[in-house]
Structures are given as C-alpha cells and as structure tokens.
Amino acid sequence: MMLVAQGLSKAYGRTQVLSEVELRVGKGEWWGIIGPNGSGKSTLMQLLSGVERPSKGSVRLLDREIGSYSRKALARIVAVLQQEGLDPTDFTVREVLEMGRYPFLNWLGREEQDAAPLIDSIMEKLELRDIQERRLTELSGGQRQRVALGKVMVQEPSLLMLDEPTTYLDIHYQLQFMEMVDAWRQASEITVISVLHDLNLAAQFCDKLLVLHEGRVAGMGSPEEVLTEAYISRIFRVMPSVVKHPENGAPQVLLTANRTRK
Numbered sequence: 001m002m003l004v005a006q007g008l009s010k011a012y013g014r015t016q017v018l019s020e021v022e023l024r025v026g027k028g029e030w031w032g033i034i035g036p037n038g039s040g041k042s043t044l045m046q047l048l049s050g051v052e053r054p055s056k057g058s059v060r061l062l063d064r065e066i067g068s069y070s071r072k073a074l075a076r077i078v079a080v081l082q083q084e085g086l087d088p089t090d091f092t093v094r095e096v097l098e099m100g101r102y103p104f105l106n107w108l109g110r111e112e113q114d115a116a117p118l119i120d121s122i123m124e125k126l127e128l129r130d131i132q133e134r135r136l137t138e139l140s141g142g143q144r145q146r147v148a149l150g151k152v153m154v155q156e157p158s159l160l161m162l163d164e165p166t167t168y169l170d171i172h173y174q175l176q177f178m179e180m181v182d183a184w185r186q187a188s189e190i191t192v193i194s195v196l197h198d199l200n201l202a203a204q205f206c207d208k209l210l211v212l213h214e215g216r217v218a219g220m221g222s223p224e225e226v227l228t229e230a231y232i233s234r235i236f237r238v239m240p241s242v243v244k245h246p247e248n249g250a251p252q253v254l255l256t257a258n259r260t261r262k
C-alpha cells in the first residue's frame, strides 16, 4: 500500500474538523477527494502529506509512520501542489524547475546526476520550453500553474497530492492539466490524491472517490458508485440530473437552475 490512514481525526481547539477517517490507497491509483466547502478536504490533505499532525489516528506511507520521515526524505516521495500554485516571483521558469530538485541535492548543494535532461524533457511535455527564460511575474495564472506542475514533476515523487489544482484554469487548461497528470501517472506509475470540486472531471479521471461530509467519510468507491442523484442531493444540497457521458459513459452531474436544497 502506498498510503494507509487509520482512525484519522483532527481537532482545532474544540472544533472537530475530521473524525475517524479510514483510507487505503494502492500504488498507481488516482483518488479524488470530494465534498462541500468546509467538509475537511484540505485538512485531510495536510494530514496525508505529513504537513499537519493528527489529533488521533495514524498515517502510514510505504509502511512507515509518516512523522518518522525527515523533511527531505518525505520530499523525495511526496510532492504537494497547492491550489494557489506558485507565487509570482522574479525567478525564471527554468530556475523554478531547478528548485524542484532540492530534495536530491547533497550537502555541497550539488546533485549526483545532471538534472538538466530531465528538466528539459518535462519542459517539453508541459509546453514550457518557449517561456523558460521568462519570470513568473510575466506569466498568466494558467502558465504559472503549468510551471507549478513542472516543479513537482522534476521532484519525481511516488505520490502526488493536488489540492484543487484546476481552480484558476480555463476549460482548455483544466482538461490539459488533468491529461498531463494522467499521462504522467501512466508512464511512471505514480499515485495521485487530489481534491477536486469539478465532479465531472473527477468522474473521468479518478479510479476512486472519497466523499467527505462534515469531517466524516460519507462515501467511498468508484465514480459510478458514488456519483448518484440521491447521494449528491444529500451531500451537496442540490438536485442534479446524473447522466452518462455520451462518449465514455462516466457519470456526469448536470445542475439545474433553482434546484438547491436547504
């Protein structure tokens, strides 16, 4: 197993944010974490990536307690891409990708192997070559998000964690982003855990969905099992129509005007 969470709970003061989450993520799987605003998705991601400690329960990464890894050792296994992506700084695209190699530097600040060919090939894949000397301040939000993905790719992680990675992207780049992650997953057998608000993209790319509701696991399974009208209606308080995607059969959630519920 890539990642196993048992009895995972988190409280901030008296507020219980997550309760008794159980999760087993196998190598090479793509999990989508879905759920309403405030249901605990980001908190769960922080616990699963070792950024935050649980109040109760445990997270085991590759059969070892996640808290027992050094920061650098953890960064060689897990890469996290935040919703905001990268801040617009004065660094160039190429420099940012080079920084992604930080976990592989020795105490002299050098790498044992030259990372330039890897960085070049990732820039090629992400269509970043032509803008490699541009500064992040000179890029659009969508371009910066591609650089952010490039930075985690050069890290060559086994586990990729994405927190609402497509929020600021137009539909072209949303789809392209998901396709790139998928292509990468198939080529390198990485495991992906992503928070996604877009249920229709989640249904097409994820093998498994975990539904959070008020800090508890409210459902788990394939998109077909989880994305049903009754279920979405209860969790998200809307009355949708769920139809089959005409090309690939994935469940697709259509919202109808004036159909929210209290």
Ligand SMILES: Nc1ncnc2c1ncn2[C@@H]1O[C@H](COP(=O)(O)OP(=O)(O)OP(=O)(O)O)[C@@H](O)[C@H]1O
Binding pocket: 012, 015, 017, 035, 036, 037, 038, 039, 040, 041, 042, 043, 044
């Ligand atoms: N550091 C904190 N201190 C206190 N409460 C927190 C803290 N972080 C999160 N919370 C609370 O925990 C709950 C879950 O927050 P979280 O950000 O995990 O939800 P989410 O599902 O990611 O939400 P969204 O979809 O809105 O991003 C919320 O009620 C939030 O106010």
